[in-house]
Amino acid sequence: MKIRILRQKVPDSEPYWESFNYDGTTEISVAGILDRLNFGDDIINDLGEKTDRIGWEYSCLQGMCGACAMVINETPALACETFLKNLKGDEVVLRPLRKFPVVHDLIVDRSVIHETLKSTNVYIGEYNPKEKEDHEHQYAVANCLKCGLCLEVCPNYTDGKSFYGAAYANDCYLVKARNREKAGDIRRSYAEHFANSCSKALSCMEVCPMHIPTLSSMAKMNRIIHSGK
Amino acid sequence: MKKVLIIGNGISGMMCAIRCAELGMKVKLIAPGPSEQSQSVMAAGGINAVTESHEEGDSVQCHIEDTLKGGAYLAGSNAVKGLCSDAKEIIHYLERIGTVFSVDEHDRVLLRAFGGQTFKRTHYCGSSTGKHIVSALVMEVRRFEAAGFITRIMRHHFYSALISDGRCCGALFYNEDARELVPVYADALVMATGGQNSLFGKTTGSSRCDGYAVGRLFMQGAALKNLEFIQFHPTTLQTPQKRMLISEAVRGEGGRLFYMDGGQKVFFMEDKYGPGGNLMTRDLISREIVATGRDVFLDISFMDRKAIDSRLPEVRDICAKYRGIDISKEPIPVAPSVHYFMGGLAVHNDHETNITGLYAVGECASIYHGANRLGGNSLLSAMHSGKVAAENIYGKDLCEHADFDNYILAEQESLKKMLGAKSPFAAMHIRDMLSDTMREHMSIVRTAESLSKGVEDVRYYLSVAERIHYDASVSAYINYSLNGILTLALAALTCADARKESRGAHYRSDYPATLDEYRAATIISYNDGDMQVTFDRENVYED
Numbered sequence: 001m002k003i004r005i006l007r008q009k010v011p012d013s014e015p016y017w018e019s020f021n022y023d024g025t026t027e028i029s030v031a032g033i034l035d036r037l038n039f040g041d042d043i044i045n046d047l048g049e050k051t052d053r054i055g056w057e058y059s060c061l062q063g064m065c066g067a068c069a070m071v072i073n074e075t076p077a078l079a080c081e082t083f084l085k086n087l088k089g090d091e092v093v094l095r096p097l098r099k100f101p102v103v104h105d106l107i108v109d110r111s112v113i114h115e116t117l118k119s120t121n122v123y124i125g126e127y128n129p130k131e132k133e134d135h136e137h138q139y140a141v142a143n144c145l146k147c148g149l150c151l152e153v154c155p156n157y158t159d160g161k162s163f164y165g166a167a168y169a170n171d172c173y174l175v176k177a178r179n180r181e182k183a184g185d186i187r188r189s190y191a192e193h194f195a196n197s198c199s200k201a202l203s204c205m206e207v208c209p210m211h212i213p214t215l216s217s218m219a220k221m222n223r224i225i226h227s228g229k
Numbered sequence: 230m231k232k233v234l235i236i237g238n239g240i241s242g243m244m245c246a247i248r249c250a251e252l253g254m255k256v257k258l259i260a261p262g263p264s265e266q267s268q269s270v271m272a273a274g275g276i277n278a279v280t281e282s283h284e285e286g287d288s289v290q291c292h293i294e295d296t297l298k299g300g301a302y303l304a305g306s307n308a309v310k311g312l313c314s315d316a317k318e319i320i321h322y323l324e325r326i327g328t329v330f331s332v333d334e335h336d337r338v339l340l341r342a343f344g345g346q347t348f349k350r351t352h353y354c355g356s357s358t359g360k361h362i363v364s365a366l367v368m369e370v371r372r373f374e375a376a377g378f379i380t381r382i383m384r385h386h387f388y389s390a391l392i393s394d395g396r397c398c399g400a401l402f403y404n405e406d407a408r409e410l411v412p413v414y415a416d417a418l419v420m421a422t423g424g425q426n427s428l429f430g431k432t433t434g435s436s437r438c439d440g441y442a443v444g445r446l447f448m449q450g451a452a453l454k455n456l457e458f459i460q461f462h463p464t465t466l467q468t469p470q471k472r473m474l475i476s477e478a479v480r481g482e483g484g485r486l487f488y489m490d491g492g493q494k495v496f497f498m499e500d501k502y503g504p505g506g507n508l509m510t511r512d513l514i515s516r517e518i519v520a521t522g523r524d525v526f527l528d529i530s531f532m533d534r535k536a537i538d539s540r541l542p543e544v545r546d547i548c549a550k551y552r553g554i555d556i557s558k559e560p561i562p563v564a565p566s567v568h569y570f571m572g573g574l575a576v577h578n579d580h581e582t583n584i585t586g587l588y589a590v591g592e593c594a595s596i597y598h599g600a601n602r603l604g605g606n607s608l609l610s611a612m613h614s615g616k617v618a619a620e621n622i623y624g625k626d627l628c629e630h631a632d633f634d635n636y637i638l639a640e641q642e643s644l645k646k647m648l649g650a651k652s653p654f655a656a657m658h659i660r661d662m663l664s665d666t667m668r669e670h671m672s673i674v675r676t677a678e679s680l681s682k683g684v685e686d687v688r689y690y691l692s693v694a695e696r697i698h699y700d701a702s703v704s705a706y707i708n709y710s711l712n713g714i715l716t717l718a719l720a721a722l723t724c725a726d727a728r729k730e731s732r733g734a735h736y737r738s739d740y741p742a743t744l745d746e747y748r749a750a751t752i753i754s755y756n757d758g759d760m761q762v763t764f765d766r767e768n769v770y771e772d
Binding site for chain 1: 262263265266267268270271324325326327329332336354355357360361364365368369371372374375381383384405406435436437468469470471473547550551552553655657658661701703704
């Protein structure tokens with residue numbers, strides 16, 4: 001089996017494709033394959049040439065941190081949770097997330113996710129919930145990994161300059177649910193940076209590794225928008 | 230306005246940053262990645278506290294006694310008293326900032342118990358307590374970022390501390406983007422860099438917690454403590470990418486440990502300890518598994534599938550997803566693995582190390598857990614230690630900064646030279662050899678002979694590491710961190726050799742008894758290549 005990877009040495013260099021041979025078990029995740037390719041004294045590509053070890057980010061390696069998000073056979077996914085046995089064809093194609101600047105190989109800079117949340121004051125401040133809130137939904141939403149997969153797949157998200165995507169919408173809901181004093185401000189921010197531009201493709205929900213029901217967050221935010229008018 | 234530099238942005242680092250900001254101090258919170266990628270998100274179990282919802286008969290005093298007993302009486306009683314007394318306020322604080330704790334249908338908080346607890350006092354958030362605390366703290370940090378009190382800096386790796394005449398004034402970092410060393414000065418430096426997983430290769434924890442910072446600070450004069458106390462979890466599952474934790478809940482639900490002998494299942498824990506054998510402590514089960522010398526399995530397949538779905542969904546998913554094992558039909562192959570480090574930077578009750586201005590919090594600090602950690606106390610100590618360090622920095626009279634220009638120039642030159650050279654030795658390969666050595670010689674059952682072989686191996690790796698200039702196929706950090714990690718490994722082996730008794734998580738088959746003369750913390754210090762071990766019988770670190 002071939003593992004084809006879109007590589008890039010540094011942020012301002014040209015990307016290039018490089019392939020590797022893999023002939024081990026299919027009961028392995030893409031993270032496991034990358035680890036095996038990198039393991040050992042040398043790393044050899046499919047032309048038999050010694051090359052640089054593959055750069056990729058990881059931390060928990062069990063779907064809890066979002067570090068290893070990448071595009072696998074054209075689908076945005078976590079490498080640690082995507083298994084060879086579930087992939088079709090005799091080639092696995094890996095590339096970095098396209099909506100974020102590449103740092104090195106499969107590593108991208110996702111700091112824009114945090115910057116947008118910071119610049120629009122998406123924090124609770126004083127805990128002051130309006131009423132008994134949906135505990136189960138808050139739990140689901142607080143699971144967000146900020147991995148960027150929802151933004152990668154979103155047809156409306158480009159570079160995070162105006163439309164901030166599902167990760168933003170869900171955090172807005174958490175603030176609204178926990179501090180009624182901020183509901184108005186968050187509502188305006190949510191409308192400007194999410195609701196007014198979301199085309200409801202809902203692809204964000206399909207790729208979310210934590211299965212966050214973003215549609216439900218949107219419904220709850222819309223409810224407050226309408227009732228607040 | 231005091232400036233505080235915090236390295237590591239998991240729960241302890243964030244809590245320290247928030248408390249510093251609340252007190253009006255300016256914080257730089259530096260880590261390679263965002264908090265969502267810290268090891269804290271993996272803490273599943275919960276956080277201990279005796280609150281208004283406590284079980285009848287439970288008390289803060291009981292929590293203190295459980296913690297001291299769990300730590301085999303090596304933790305300082307004053308520190309533990311502070312930890313347990315603060316727990317209720319910590320839970321209330323976490324609720325106020327939006328942590329979603331699990332509640333019943335009447336909105337009453339749910340409590341569970343882990344081994345070693347007299348009462349149920351562990352508050353939890355489903356199966357991902359750490360993640361939910363991180364999510365809440367991230368929002369709170371964001372509040373202080375917006376107010377200008379906290380500045381987050383990412384893609385920076387710790388290189389060394391700026392220390393002169395026993396006073397720490399900041400740290401040097403490797404900036405991944407600029408690919409150079411940059412100094413950050415501060416009135417106080419707080420280390421929140423987590424455990425030492427990479428010494429053992431793949432563990433249940435994050436691969437980012439590698440112990441380098443602790444190793445490097447040790448080489449710069451910081452004393453370390455209790456390095457021999459490493460908690461092994463008895464039931465972990467080997468997968469191609471890491472070892473996955475198989476929760477104690479499986480045994481709590483009746484799961485049975487066995488090995489095969491001549492076609493027969495041997496339930497070795499039950500045979501030796503009776504019907505409750507599978508629920509013995511983590512250390513004991515780990516040792517018994519090792520003693521079998523066989524492949525050991527954990528069986529829950531006799532349990533009704535619906536019961537598995539409702540009570541053990543995480544274990545069911547991990548086994549199915551990562552190994553294709555259906556736990557309702559087949560047993561789980563398990564083996565012990567490194568899970569938590571009780572040892573680390575030696576800190577006083579105010580979380581300052583032996584170096585003025587250098588603090589440590591969370592798992593990289595050694596203070597609350599003695600010879601073994603009670604389940605549910607790690608998240609508590611992460612939160613509490615962050616607060617304590619911040620409050621002590623606030624109240625501390627800080628002196629003038631020294632001049633580090635020459636030191637910084639020399640280190641910059643040294644790194645530049647390393648990056649410009651090629652080496653025949655692969656840094657990753659040495660890391661892998663180190664983890665093989667540690668797994669073999671610093672494992673669950675130790676002897677003088679085995680530890681001495683471990684020391685010999687690591688000394689050899691250190692001699693090789695000195696000849697490594699640069700392995701261009703991996704990051705600069707992987708290269709320059711090698712020496713600190715190897716030195717820390719050598720220190721851990723040295724501590725384990727010095728403690729000629731068995732206590733808590735440290736078991737010596739050549740010294741199986743617990744001895745009164747060793748009822749004191751192990752302190753190890755470094756001086757120009759030499760390591761010196763002492764036992765803190767005067768309780769210097771417990772004041």
